[in-house]
Amino acid sequence: MKVLLFNGSPHKHGCTCTALEEISKTLQEEGIDSEIYQIGIKSLTPCRGCGACTQLGRCVINDDDVNNFVDRCKDFDGFIFGSPVHYASACGGITAFLDRAFFSAFMSGRGEVFSYKPAAAVVSARRSGTTATLDQLNKYMTISQMPIISGRYWNMVHGHTPDEVKQDLEGMQNMRILARNMAWHLKCMEAGKRAGVPMPKQEEIVFTNFIRG
Secondary structure, rough: OEEEEEEEEOOOOOOOHHHHHHHHHHHHHHOEEEEEEEOOOOOOOOOOOOOOHHOOOOOOOOOOOOHHHHHHHHHOEEEEEEEEEEEEEOHHHHHHHHHHHHHHHOOOOOOOOOOOEEEEEEEEOOOHHHHHHHHHHHHHOOOOOOOOOOOOOOOOOOOOOHHHHHHHHHHHHHHHHHHHHHHHHHHHHHHHHHHHOOOOOOOOOOOOOOOOO
């Protein structure tokens, strides 16, 4: 079992990564492999809303790593998406990235790379805007049939630098609790598969417009 830890911050070793590294260490103690994916500082084009992914089977924009990321997601059993708080919301890079990753996967019929896989959001902030950012990130998961893993408090850490984040003892403890809860959920899912518990029955998707002609 393996969890992908998505660092949506432009800072490779910043506050968000400090939280993800604490999660990674605890997952390892629980026998779960993990990998930190760095979004970096490369330019990202936002979703064009063109719908071309329904015909192409992938996002039409191919000059960044979004398509490669979606291809790789099939190899992971769980996800944790981390973002710093910018203007009381997720940073622009992770928003542009995940908009296209989740939408193109769903519209191209590859939603299974995310569906039923447990996931969580983690945010870092100097001061405030954390719960609004968590709500924003959780929406990617709730529309994708992904069980959301929680901690004992909202999944946030506070600090202006990595060293300050490490001083947020309650926040860092919650990262460890979140990691253990993720490990427990993954092990329960694996046990369920071995016991022959079937996946939920699927229905054909129905789209209903609010305004009808």
